[in-house]
Amino acid sequence: AQSVTQLDSHVSVSEGTPVLLRCNYSSSYSPSLFWYVQHPNKGLQLLLKYTSAATLVKGINGFEAEFKKSETSFHLTKPSAHMSDAAEYFCVVSRIRDDKIIFGKGTRLHILP
Amino acid sequence: NAGVTQTPKFQVLKTGQSMTLQCAQDMNHEYMSWYRQDPGMGLRLIHYSVGAGITDQGEVPNGYNVSRSTTEDFPLRLLSAAPSQTSVYFCASIPRSNTGELFFGEGSRLTVL
Numbered sequence: 560a561q562s563v564t565q566l567d568s569h570v571s572v573s574e575g576t577p578v579l580l581r582c583n584y585s586s587s588y589s590p591s592l593f594w595y596v597q598h599p600n601k602g603l604q605l606l607l608k609y610t611s612a613a614t615l616v617k618g619i620n621g622f623e624a625e626f627k628k629s630e631t632s633f634h635l636t637k638p639s640a641h642m643s644d645a646a647e648y649f650c651v652v653s654r655i656r657d658d659k660i661i662f663g664k665g666t667r668l669h670i671l672p
Numbered sequence: 673n674a675g676v677t678q679t680p681k682f683q684v685l686k687t688g689q690s691m692t693l694q695c696a697q698d699m700n701h702e703y704m705s706w707y708r709q710d711p712g713m714g715l716r717l718i719h720y721s722v723g724a725g726i727t728d729q730g731e732v733p734n735g736y737n738v739s740r741s742t743t744e745d746f747p748l749r750l751l752s753a754a755p756s757q758t759s760v761y762f763c764a765s766i767p768r769s770n771t772g773e774l775f776f777g778e779g780s781r782l783t784v785l
Contacts, residue, residue, distance in 0.1 A: 568712070591772040602762060602776040603715075610771055649714065653772030660705075660772065664714035 561586045563652045565663035573671045578622075578637040580666045582650035585631060592633045593651040594624055597665075603649065609633065620644070645670045673698050678763050678777035685753045685784045693748040693780050695763030701775065703766035704746040708732065708759040709779075715762065721746055753784045 566581040584590060594606040607618025614626040620643075624635045633650060650663040679694045697704065705720035707730075717730030721740040735757060737749040750757060760781050764774040 593773065595774075595776075600779075602778045603764075603774070604776075605773055608771070608773055651774075660717070660774065662707075662715040664712065 561590065561652050561654055561659055561661050563650050563661050563663040565648075565650050565666045567666050568664065569667050569669065571669040571671055572640045574642055575639050578635070578640045578644065578668065580635040580648050580650075580668065582633045582635065582663060583631055584633060584650070584652045586652055586654060588654055591653040592624075592626060593653065594618065594622070594633075594635050595649045595651060596646050597649065598646045606635070606648070640668075640670050642670050642672070644668060675699065676763055676765055676775050676777040678761075678780050681778065681780055683780065683782050685750075685782065687753060687755060687784060689753050691750050691753065693750075693761055693763075693782070695746045695748065695777060696744050697746075697763075697765045697775070698744065699765065699767060699775065700743060701765035701767045702743070704740065705730070705764050705766075705774075706736070706738065706746070706748045707762045707764065708757075709762060710759050718748065718761075750782075753782075755784045758782060758784045 562585045564583045592609040595603040596606050597603045607616045609616050609626045617623045622637045647665045647667045649665050653660045676697045702723050706718040707715040709715050716732045719738040721727045727738050760779050763777040
């Protein structure tokens with residue numbers, strides 16, 4: 560069975576400081592992993608994806624994530640937060656062979672001035 | 673390409689009324705799906721389709737019907753609206769290359785009084 564756990568429902572950081580949003584997954588097979596961002600009253604936009612190539616994945620707006628199989632983690636990071644990063648972030652695990660796509664419950668990122 | 677288009681963006685219904693949320697994509701994607709988003713719950717899959725003429729239930733299908741007569745369209749029908757169906761609904765599609773990346777519409781906010 561597949562599952563995904565976002566370890567924090569809310570994260571607050573000051574502008575200019577690093578961002579860490581944590582995601583752990585469980586999957587019986589090699590999964591594809593994704594991070595999506597949702598700004599207020601908007602749809603979801605893909606930030607980055609891991610599909611069994613390089614374990615360090617770079618995405619848009621300076622975000623990156625590292626796939627760590629031994630820790631079953633796919634944490635999202637950014638070196639320096641910007642006010643425009645305030646949004647909700649979703650970690651997603653996908654297994655194509657049987658159309659299983661599982662969303663985490665989301666982490667709301669707050670940026671303090 | 674317009675991508676994934678959802679209509680209407682906003683709708684208010686009375687309990688017991690029926691309505692259809694429309695979803696259309698012009699990217700020739702095989703896989704289409706409907707999610708609902710509620711605070712603290714992440715996105716939950718209602719119904720999905722892996723191709724024209726094929727539909728299947730997701731995690732929360734009760735109270736909703738779908739059909740897939742063409743590749744482009746995937747309408748979601750509420751047969752008898754209930755206050756518990758107040759939510760934001762997202763339509764999403766996946767391309768034939770099937771990497772698992774979802775392409776989302778902008779969402780439809782439904783309120784049932």
